[in-house]
Amino acid sequence: MRIITTESYDELSMAAASIVAGQIYLKPASVLGLTTGSTPEGMYGKLVAVHKAIGLDFSKVTTFNLDAYLGLGADDPQSYHHFMQKHFFDYVNVKPENIHIPDGLAKDVTGECRAYDAAIRAAGGIDLQLLGIGRNAHIGFNEPDVKFEAATHKVRLDDETIQANARFFEDETAVPRYAISMGIKTIMLARRVVLLASGWEKADAVKRAVLGSVSPATPASILQLHQDATIIADSAAASLLPEKFQHGEHEI
Numbered sequence: 001m002r003i004i005t006t007e008s009y010d011e012l013s014m015a016a017a018s019i020v021a022g023q024i025y026l027k028p029a030s031v032l033g034l035t036t037g038s039t040p041e042g043m044y045g046k047l048v049a050v051h052k053a054i055g056l057d058f059s060k061v062t063t064f065n066l067d068a069y070l071g072l073g074a075d076d077p078q079s080y081h082h083f084m085q086k087h088f089f090d091y092v093n094v095k096p097e098n099i100h101i102p103d104g105l106a107k108d109v110t111g112e113c114r115a116y117d118a119a120i121r122a123a124g125g126i127d128l129q130l131l132g133i134g135r136n137a138h139i140g141f142n143e144p145d146v147k148f149e150a151a152t153h154k155v156r157l158d159d160e161t162i163q164a165n166a167r168f169f170e171d172e173t174a175v176p177r178y179a180i181s182m183g184i185k186t187i188m189l190a191r192r193v194v195l196l197a198s199g200w201e202k203a204d205a206v207k208r209a210v211l212g213s214v215s216p217a218t219p220a221s222i223l224q225l226h227q228d229a230t231i232i233a234d235s236a237a238a239s240l241l242p243e244k245f246q247h248g249e250h251e252i
């Protein structure tokens with residue numbers, strides 16, 4: 001596992017955007033696993049800027065989002081479809097037919113989950129998976145549990161996650177209780193994984209993910225077993241790591 005600690009959120013966003021841009025430059029037909037939340041907003045902004053400035057070409061890229069709330073349709077302003085349009089897809093040339101986000105209104109949720117994993121396999125697997133991290137160390141919507149859930153599946157959100165995500169909704173009661181999320185195996189099969197963490201409220205989760213034991217109680221800890229995982233943390237998110245990891249780039 002590699003950890004890159006940046007001085008600022010802006011630097012974190014730039015570091016993440018550089019990795020994505022490099023991936024697409026080297027392999028124009030890359031399959032990207034995308035994430036939502038406040039943390040990747042800056043990265044998407046930088047990628048849009050690079051697309052506009054030098055024409056970084058997304059026309060051959062295929063994308064699979066990590067997760068989606070159940071009960072929210074693509075047009076709902078709180079849906080992850082909407083988030084992705086607003087922060088990224090509206091400004092770059094990813095072809096609409098190459099965009100995949102779990103259907104939050106699926107009638108057959110199990111079928112939707114199976115079809116999602118099958119579509120990832122049919123696309124050749126994910127080349128670069130981007131992740132955020134929850135305060136409880138969730139990745140995607142894989143909440144702390146007694147076992148690692150392998151494939152794309154239906155999740156009941158933890159109270160802590162509902163509280164954390166309430167800021168995007170009118171109030172806590174409006175936050176959906178269920179979601180569809182890629183599973184841990186789906187994420188681990190990605191050839192490269194980059195997790196972004198920003199802010200003090202993520203510091204404990206980052207510490208447990210990087211230094212704690214690998215356990216479903218800390219979903220992000222599974223990345224310790226990935227052959228090519230990078231965590232990009234700003235100084236606040238890295239603040240509970242040993243001093244030597246609080247600046248620059250390190251292999252752990």
Ligand code: GLP
Pocket residue numbers: 035036037038039040066067131132133134138139140141161165
């Ligand atoms: C949601 C998403 C996660 C994301 C997390 C952190 O729960 N399902 O994939 O990593 O939020 O979001 P933020 O970056 O807003 O803290």
